[in-house]
Amino acid sequence: MAPRVLISDKLSEAAVQIFRDRGIDVDFQPDLGKDKDKLLEVIGQYDGLAIRSATKATEKVIAAATNLKVIGRAGIGVDNVDIPAASKKGIIVMNTPFGNMITTAEHAVAMMFAVARQIPEASASTHAGKWEKSRFMGVELTGKTLGVIGAGNIGSIVCARALGLKMKVVAYDPFLSEERATEIGVEKVELEDLLKRADFITLHVPFTEHTRNILSRENLGKTKKGVRIINCARGGLVDEAALADMLKSGHIAGAAFDVFAEEPAKDNPLFNLPNVVCTPHLGAATTEAQENVALQVAEQMSDYLLTGAVQNALNMPSVTAEEAKIMGPWIKLSGHLGNFIGQMTDEPITAINILFDGEASEMNLSALTSSVVAGIMKATSQDVNMVSAPVIAKERGIRISTTKQDQSGAFEGYIKVTVVTPKRERSIAGTVFSDGKPRFIQIKGINIDAEIGAHMVYTTNKDQPGIIGTLGTTLGRNGVNIANFTLGRSAATGEAIALLYIDEALPAEAIEELTGTGLFGQVKPLSFDI
Incomplete structure (x- = not known):
């Protein structure tokens, strides 16, 4: 459908x-x-x-x-x-x-022109039949210093436009590297320096707890006398009451705001002040x-x-359409690894450690990690996926760590998942073969090569004769067909494991019969979404 x-x-x-x-x-x-x-x-x-x-x-x-x-x-x-x-x-x-980067950047530049030349007030005056030519004395942008707070996607476009206007541009952005600053032709500075030097200040940062009132009363007081402030980013970045006071005192010469702390803005300290240009959040309003x-x-x-391609998601790692094609089997493997270990773990999990080796380490690790965590969580809740699982894990206080390394073994790449509980650590590793099918390649440090099926059985036992026969005859007696049988052992006469891929779910009677033999330390039926 x-x-x-x-x-x-x-x-x-x-x-x-x-x-x-x-x-x-x-x-x-x-x-x-x-x-x-x-x-x-x-x-x-x-x-x-x-x-x-x-x-x-x-x-x-x-x-x-x-x-x-x-x-x-x-x-x-x-x-x-x-x-x-x-x-x-x-x-x-x-x-x-x-989609609206250029439009928003252009609006900021337009607002800068408007406040520099007092265009809205001059227009209203002229419409009213006045001819107040001497009243509206403006300033040129050429040669002035523009301080850009936030030099990301939109901020960098504003920088380019300002350089085209022959302005000097200084930028404050904790994430702006010196190399990137050189590339876009701006001088990277600290906020204090920007406040002291800028003739115009424009903001292009998101609204977060770190950026709330970034132009506070204190910071506005550090600005050069006669500065003009432009905000086409988000309301709440500027202390509007403090800005109004400094506009009235003459310390700040003008302001142009497209966004406000409360919207729709019906009443605001900036309204009706001279040389304040206000627009109703028009930054993205072009055809x-x-x-x-x-x-x-x-x-x-x-x-x-x-x-399954994910672009511009705010609550999940992005996976492009091309990545989705390549990573599909690896994302499926990650989910199976997590699901196996989740079904095997009865105690509360305190940590999840994921190792990405070789080819796997070069992929979108955030997406693979989310898939592992989702697989683990599915063992206790079916209503979980790659979006919700990391949220649930965080709520439960589970620490998630990842490590990547160059190819270190016979496989071109693999993923190893280890969960930590108050009682033990449990690990499993897997890879994707050239046929695109995920395989389990190691459980508890024991090497195996197991195809993954919808219904499986995992057993542990001492390495001794008769185990294979007991498994085969018991399942046969209970009408269960074995599609694939994989064995592994740590050393001769040491611990051994078996992983069986079967055609249907293992009946409770078969579990009881196998457990009753005394040969097995563990008999665990498993199921996977294939």
Whole structure:
């Protein structure tokens, strides 16, 4: 059956057509997002939800979304999506961070021009029939120093535009390397230095606990007299009351804001002050940007629902379509390794350690790690996947560590998973053969070569004659056919293990009979999603 996607906000017809062309059953109801009760009533029917800002994907909506696998936000901001609730439910949340980069950067530059030349006030004055030529004395941008706080995707575009205007650009960004700063033609500085030197300051960082009020009253007081502040990023980055006070005192010459701490902004300390330009969150409001983000979210959601490719997810590692093709068997192996060890472990897990060797170490380790953790968690809960498993593990206080190493053995690459409990450590390793099939290659340090089936049996015993015969005859007596039989031992007359791939689940009677022989230390039936 084709996946079903609900579009509950206004998206372009071209985006709707992308879903249809990809074979997805799309339900385009652009006003449904405004009707909370109706959304709650129908959301359980869909695999995907495509939205803008009008639809609120609240915890209540997500709880009712019994089949939902992905929420796609056409745009950057996801304030209208309860990401923690979606993550716990195993729902991927995607956005389109690159579709409106140029538009937002251009708006910041336009706002800089507007506040430098007092264009909105001059326009209003002229419309009112006044001719106040001497009142609106502006400043040139050429030769001025622009301080850019945040030199990521949008910030770096602003830097390029400012350099084209013959401005000097200094940038503060903890993640900006000296090499990248040189590449984009800016001087990397600390925040204190930027505040002292900049004639214009523009912000291009997300709103987090670290960036909240990054231009606080204290930091605004450190700025050069006559500075102009531009914010087209996120509300809450600037102390608006403090900024209003300094605009009134004349320390700050002007401000241009597209975003505010509270939106929609009906009342704000910056309103009606001279040389303050305000726009209603128009950063992404161009025809081109709106079309771009709509098309991108349709492509991303289609890719995930049809191929498993994950792009621009906020709660799961991204896996490109090409990576999905190559990594598919390895992701499946990772899940099987985790699932095996999860089914074998009865005690609380305190740590999960994952070793990636050779070919496996060069892949998307975040995705493989999430798959391992999901496999472990599935042993105790079926309602878990690569999105929700890391959240659950964190809630349970489980430490997850990864190590990568160059090829160290006969295989081109392998993955080894070790779980730690208060009583013991348990490990298993596996690889993917050239036929694309995952194999278990080591259990408890004992080398094996086991094909993975939907139903399996794991046994431990002392290495002595009669074990194979007992297993074969007991399963035969209980009507269980053996598809594959793998043995391994630590040393002659030492500990041995057997892993059997069988055609159907092992009956309880067969488990009791094998245990009753006294030959086996452990008899464990296992099941895997193949």
